Amino acid sequence: MIGKFRSYYFAGVLASSNVCEHFVTVKYFRSLGIKEHDEILYEMAIKKKEHEVFYLQAEADNGSSPLFEKTFG
Numbered sequence: 204m205i206g207k208f209r210s211y212y213f214a215g216v217l218a219s220s221n222v223c224e225h226f227v228t229v230k231y232f233r234s235l236g237i238k239e240h241d242e243i244l245y246e247m248a249i250k251k252k253e254h255e256v257f258y259l260q261a262e263a264d265n266g267s268s269p270l271f272e273k274t275f276g
Contacts, residue, residue: 215258221251 225248229241 211258211262215255215262218251218255218258222248222255225251 225244229244232238232240232244
């Protein structure tokens with residue numbers, strides 16, 4: 204029950220945090236006057252957002268979420 208479902212869920216959560224980290228990195232780089240990495244960091248953040256949406260949608264489509272939440276709180 205937990206295998207694929209929870210794997211997708213946690214992959215989505217991890218991808219979500221990575222999106223924020225890329226934008227925070229841009230902010231820190233800019234505070235140091237470094238701007239040449241803005242484009243690639245933005246592209247990486249967008250790709251991570253795509254991963255987040257995919258995994259969280261796959262998890263939602265699985266239908267196991269209510270049972271998992273009821274069982275484990």
